Amino acid sequence: MTSVTAHVIADDAEALAVAAGLAEAFRTEAPVRDAERRLPYAELEQLSASGLLGVTVPADHGGADVRQETLAEVFRLLASADASLAQIPQNHFVYVNVLRRQGTTEQRKFFFGEVLAGRRFGNAQSEAGTRHVQDIRTLLLPLPDGSHELTGVKHYSTGALFADWIPVLARAADDNLYVAYVPRDADGLTVVDDWDGMGQRTTASGTVRLDAVTVPADRVVPHHLTFRGPQLHGAVAQLLHAAIDAGIAGGALAEAAEFVRTKSRPWFESGVDTAAEDPLLIQRFGELDLQVRATEALLGVAARAVDAARDELTDASAAEASLAVAAAKAHTTATAVLVADALFEVSGTRAALDSLNLHRYWRDARTHTLHDPARWKIQHLGRHVLNGTRPPRHGLL
Incomplete structure (x- = not known):
C-alpha cells in the first residue's frame, strides 16, 4: 500500500504548477527508465505525495474538483516528460469518475478519502481472445452472504502492479457490467508483470488473474447504469x-x-x-x-x-x-x-x-x-x- 502522506491540492492553478514541477523532475531519468525498463515505484510515490491523484475529488469531499481542461493539461505536461508515467494514472482518474457517477454516498465517502490520501487505482478492464473489446467475460457472481466472487483473466492492466485498489470490470449474472474495487493484496488476485510492449515500457500493463476473489457488496458499482x-x-x-x-x-x-x-x-x-x-x-x-x-x-x-x-x-x-x-x-x-x-x-x-x-x-x-x-x-x-x-x-x- 502507498505509505506517503499526500498533500491536498487547493485549486486548478496549484494543480498545474505541481504537474509542471513533477514533469521536470521526471524528465531527467526518463530515457534510462525506458531503456532499462526500470519500473517507476519512486516516481509514483512522488505522484501520490504531490496530491495530483486527488484533484478531481468533488469539493464537498475535500478535493479541488479541477476542470477537465486542467486535468488534460496535467496529463499533457507529464507525457511530454515520460509517456509511461503519464499513462499509469489515466485509469485512476477514469475510475474515480465512475465512483462520482455511480457510487453510493458511502462508497464516495470512503474511496474519495482513499484518493485524497494518495491511494492509487489501477485497472483490470481489457481481456484477450474475446470477440471484441467490449466482450467482457470476467464473472461477478453472488455468494450466499451477500458478497460477490470474481473470476477471470485481464490483460493490458496498466497500473495494476503499482495500485492500492484495482477496479475490475466484470459481467454479473444479469449480464450487466459492474466495477468491483478490489484491494491489490486480496486473496486470489495475482498481478503478473508480463508486459513486453515496444513502447510505454514501464507502465507494467500486464496480466491480472482473479481466482474466486471475494468482494464485499459495498465495493461493487453498477457501471452499466452510466450508459442509460x-x-x-x-x-x-x-x-x-x-x-x-x-x-x-x-x-x-x-x-x-x-x-x-x-x-x-x-x-x-x-x-x-x-x-x-x-x-x-x-x-x-x-x-x-x-x-x-x-x-x-x-x-x-x-x-x-x-x-x-x-x-x-x-x-x-x-x-x-x-x-x-x-x-x-x-x-x-x-x-x-x-x-x-x-x-x-x-x-x-x-x-x-x-x-x-x-x-x-x-x-x-x-x-x-x-x-x-x-x-x-x-x-x-x-x-x-x-x-x-x-x-x-x-x-x-
Missing part, C-alpha cells in the same frame, strides 16, 4: 488519452529542437555555420510546430466542451463533448506519430544511436495510439456532420 442516459465516461477517458499523445508530440518536438541546436551539423550545401540556421530545417520545424499547436488547440477545445457538458449535462452537450474529444483524439494520434518520426528526419544520423534512446518517443506514440482506432473517431464525426447522427454511448468515445 447522457454521459461523459468515454469523453473523459479519451480526453486523457489525447492529452498523452499531445504530450508525446510536444516532448518530441522540444527534444528535436534541442538536438539540432546542440548536436547536429549543418548540411554542407546549406552555406550556414550551424544546423539551426539551415533554412530547410527552419521550414520543417515551423511545419511541425504548426501541427503541435493545432493538436494542442483541439485538445483545449475538447476539454472545454467536456467541462461545459459537466456543467449542464444533456444528450446534446454530451454528444458535442464526445465529438470534440473524437476530433482531438484523431488529430493527436496523427501528430504524435508524425512528430516522433520527424525527430529523426531533422536530427540526422546520430539521432538513431540506440544509446541516446530518442526512439522512445516514436515507440511510445506508436504503442499508445493503438489503444483504439482513430478511424472510428473520424467515422462518427462524418456521420454527425453529414446526417446529424449523435455518437453512440459507450466508453471509447
Whole structure:
C-alpha cells in the first residue's frame, strides 16, 4: 500500500504548477527508465505525495474538483516528460469518475478519502481472445452472504502492479457490467508483470488473474447504469488519452529542437555555420510546430466542451463533448506519430544511436495510439456532420 502522506491540492492553478514541477523532475531519468525498463515505484510515490491523484475529488469531499481542461493539461505536461508515467494514472482518474457517477454516498465517502490520501487505482478492464473489446467475460457472481466472487483473466492492466485498489470490470449474472474495487493484496488476485510492449515500457500493463476473489457488496458499482442516459465516461477517458499523445508530440518536438541546436551539423550545401540556421530545417520545424499547436488547440477545445457538458449535462452537450474529444483524439494520434518520426528526419544520423534512446518517443506514440482506432473517431464525426447522427454511448468515445 502507498505509505506517503499526500498533500491536498487547493485549486486548478496549484494543480498545474505541481504537474509542471513533477514533469521536470521526471524528465531527467526518463530515457534510462525506458531503456532499462526500470519500473517507476519512486516516481509514483512522488505522484501520490504531490496530491495530483486527488484533484478531481468533488469539493464537498475535500478535493479541488479541477476542470477537465486542467486535468488534460496535467496529463499533457507529464507525457511530454515520460509517456509511461503519464499513462499509469489515466485509469485512476477514469475510475474515480465512475465512483462520482455511480457510487453510493458511502462508497464516495470512503474511496474519495482513499484518493485524497494518495491511494492509487489501477485497472483490470481489457481481456484477450474475446470477440471484441467490449466482450467482457470476467464473472461477478453472488455468494450466499451477500458478497460477490470474481473470476477471470485481464490483460493490458496498466497500473495494476503499482495500485492500492484495482477496479475490475466484470459481467454479473444479469449480464450487466459492474466495477468491483478490489484491494491489490486480496486473496486470489495475482498481478503478473508480463508486459513486453515496444513502447510505454514501464507502465507494467500486464496480466491480472482473479481466482474466486471475494468482494464485499459495498465495493461493487453498477457501471452499466452510466450508459442509460447522457454521459461523459468515454469523453473523459479519451480526453486523457489525447492529452498523452499531445504530450508525446510536444516532448518530441522540444527534444528535436534541442538536438539540432546542440548536436547536429549543418548540411554542407546549406552555406550556414550551424544546423539551426539551415533554412530547410527552419521550414520543417515551423511545419511541425504548426501541427503541435493545432493538436494542442483541439485538445483545449475538447476539454472545454467536456467541462461545459459537466456543467449542464444533456444528450446534446454530451454528444458535442464526445465529438470534440473524437476530433482531438484523431488529430493527436496523427501528430504524435508524425512528430516522433520527424525527430529523426531533422536530427540526422546520430539521432538513431540506440544509446541516446530518442526512439522512445516514436515507440511510445506508436504503442499508445493503438489503444483504439482513430478511424472510428473520424467515422462518427462524418456521420454527425453529414446526417446529424449523435455518437453512440459507450466508453471509447
